[in-house]
Amino acid sequence: MLLVVGAFIVAFVLLLYMVSPLISPRPLKLNGAHVVVTGGSSGIGKCIAIECFKHGAFITLVARDEVCDWMNCECLLTISQVVLCISVDISKDYGQVASVIKQAQEKLGPVDMLINCAGKSVAAKFEDIEVGLFRRLMETNYLGSIYPTRAVIHTMKERRLGRIVFVSSQAGQVGLFGYTAYSPSKFALRGLAESLQMEVKSYNIYITVAYPPDTDTPGFQEENKDKPLETKLISETSGLCQPDQVAKIIVNDAVQGNFNSSIGPDGYMLSALTCGMSPVTSITEGLQQIVTMGLFRTIALFYLGSFDSIVRRCMMQQGKCADVEKKD
């Protein structure tokens, strides 16, 4: 009996592997492709742009300030490729965004891959966040990803070709102390990505959502200036990455057409744990999720316990400090 069940399982898995080419897309060729990177002037976005450039892509960088300084980078001296720098605020006016994307397409051809990386983060306690900031983060991180996507999707559908990346964050998979304004704007990207993927898969367009941990960038340095100690200690759990490492992983996942792009061992566990109803792009990924979910939930409960105790300890510490100040 056991043998029959075993044989069935093996046959089932083999069958899945046989049909797997049907569900995984063909990799995108970066050589000669036109890649648009929002937030391409700094941090992760800049490294993504460099990575794509090294693979032979034509790049359009989008940011509010026009900075193309990495063009002087030593590694990029033999150049027949073009890098276009466009200055626009991606979060304000759809008309403006659509018009700059149109200009870029006229110069470098239709967009093959769009990387939505422009974003901002703020870490502070809920009641310390100025109320306008909740809206501004939603505008930059969420609407700022909608507008460029909306501007390229029609042509991608016509061409039956395209890749779109949303750079979320591990804080877009789990809500953490200090991220009441930031996390929701990153969670929103996942909802957008899942819905859009279902609409465009039959047009051979593949969406990737990337969930990086803390990454050493100018944006991260800025965020650290007034980050609550709790947020710092909790985030340290999954370590600090270098932006070029993160960029390599994101670009590779986007080229492969993987829906999920995670970084590091904690990132891998978080993605398996929070996969919900998101699409799979390989049989291996699906099988891993099925097998590991219970174990990862168990581990997650320990993590949650340790996060709670960090918050409690910080509260006690701050209580003590307040007492000392009162005495002084």
Ligand SMILES: NC(=O)C1=CN([C@@H]2O[C@H](COP(=O)(O)OP(=O)(O)OC[C@H]3O[C@@H](n4cnc5c(N)ncnc54)[C@H](OP(=O)(O)O)[C@@H]3O)[C@@H](O)[C@H]2O)C=CC1
């Ligand atoms: N660093 C980290 O720890 C992590 C970052 N992330 C996410 O990765 C992305 C990049 O982060 P990081 O590299 O640290 O960021 P940086 O602050 O270093 O760079 C942000 C980039 O986005 C551009 N940008 C910001 N706002 C706008 C806007 N309204 N319109 C156009 N461009 C804009 C900036 O240029 P300019 O100011 O000139 O407009 C800059 O090029 C963000 O979405 C962030 O949330 C996710 C996880 C971890």
Ligand SMILES: CCCCCCCCCCCCCCCC(=O)[C@@H](N)CO
């Ligand atoms: C099995 C379960 C494993 C659970 C692991 C949990 C680890 C949580 C760590 C979350 C770190 C969040 C970093 C946010 C980075 C970010 O977006 C900002 N730095 C942007 O500037």
